[in-house]
Amino acid sequence: MPDPSGRRVRADARANEDKLLAAAALAFARDGAAATLKQIAEDAGVGIGTLYRRFPTREQLVDATYRYETARLCARTSPLLRDLPADRALRAWMSEVLDYLAAKHGMAETLKALLRDDERLGSQTRAQLTDAVEEFRLAAVAQGAVREDVASSDILMALAGVTLAAGDVRQRAQAERLLDLLMDGITRPGRWRAATGS
Template sequence: MLRFQVRGGQVADRLRADAKANQDLVLAAARRAFARDGADASLREIAKEAGVGIGTLYRRFPTREDLVWAVYSGEVDRICEEAQAPGVRPRVWMEDFLDFLAAKRAMADALKVVLAGDEERRLAIRTRITDALGSLLDAAADEGTVRGDVAALDVLMALGGIALIASEPGQRDQAGRLLDLLMDGLRPSR
């Protein structure tokens, strides 16, 4: 399953192309299943939806927590990369971030197990997201579309509050209105 390659005196492992494709299919299926059914989603159903055997799933993700962590950390990577992509607008990113928080909430119990006693890893994730948001806000401030005196952590906490207030699917319109209010507060005064 793994190939080893020596680079600069270090051994780096890489998944074979087919194993990587299977892993990506499992992660995509797990993302959908966790969003739909929470972290207790059936691993057999995830494997079936991915088109792989349950053994393939367990070979790469020996425990449910391993799979939850892989999905969650992949979503953290995605949301951070999106924040730093050229041309991304803060309001669009905030919508995606609310979706990220909804997916995180669906996996909350399993994430508690994964992160239990690992405050360093939890804080590292928050720092990554805050730094990515900070880059997005800095770029928007340079363009003159948001104020330059807003702390990324404050915006992140406001987004967390919006997610708590308007967490149900039927409240998406309300979440949008709250995001509009947040964006109004971020705009430079004229």
Template sequence: MTGNDGDTARSRRPLRADAQRNEDRLLEAAAAAFAREGAGASVKDIARAAGVGVGTLYRRFPSKELLVAAIYRLEVQRLCEAAPHLAATQPPVDALRTWMERFIDFMAAKQGMADALRVVLTDDSEKLQTRAMLADAIDHLLTPATGPSVARPEVKAHDVLMALGGISLMAGNENQRDLATRLIDLLLHGIVKN
């Protein structure tokens, strides 16, 4: 059984409540550590920050790569789950803008994990699944459940996702978060119906 298969099998079994709390704390501590220190973040420091022993970390995540993959999947899931909430609580254009800003922040946090993610995300099917999930979230924001679409008819969710990816690369390389916001404004101008 490969590490990915084992990770998948483990994710199907529900964890006890205390084990789930430990895992949640580990993922939060690891995400913060990787964003701050990159892939070289210490697993001992991550375990300490989560309030668990290193053995607990390694029982759940036998390698740093599996920990990185779990963080990535959790954060993609959270980002995608935010779309319906934003659509229900904000005007359509504001919801789309807020989600785009969150996407850029998500990508910026991944800069510290880039090397580890390249190793972890070698499976093309996982990359395609992630893109599909993110595009579905964008589509949810472009065509709200109530009311008309906010986007021009020719706008496709995958195109918006690719544009956001480009913005995140440019802003990340320049290390300028304000540049990303200005580019999001330009992108929204091209997306939203007048």
């Protein structure tokens, strides 16, 4: 399997990379900017040399972790739609977005510089997230759960507003309530309140 640079990567190397990126996402969410590469390597169960061979700088690790987490989040659409009605699947995914942003906040300073230097990174991320929301929206419209006049870009923008207003981990309960208000606004009248019993 090729890596983002087009090189082929051995299965064991790919497994180590996935472990490193998953550990990095957790560390950045937990420790923020204080997350150390040494701790990330320990959490992943690999040596620090393995981390440095794959990600020689912190910036490269942050870049790869951001891309990895975005791809992982967007890949959740099919499993959620398989297991839940489309509107419930979308709402569950929104909660996962809060977890995704916790890691992103932990990488904020480095990520800000990366996004400034690579404008395509931000636009690619928005496109991926919009496509994920569109998959949920189309399924929910087909099931009669979501209003047809609601655009995926508007749902994503409203979701961004929730995370901006209540993105701190200490505001999680409030963020979840705001997500329910968002769902109440995009679903057919009365449907979300009836489905959630609120």
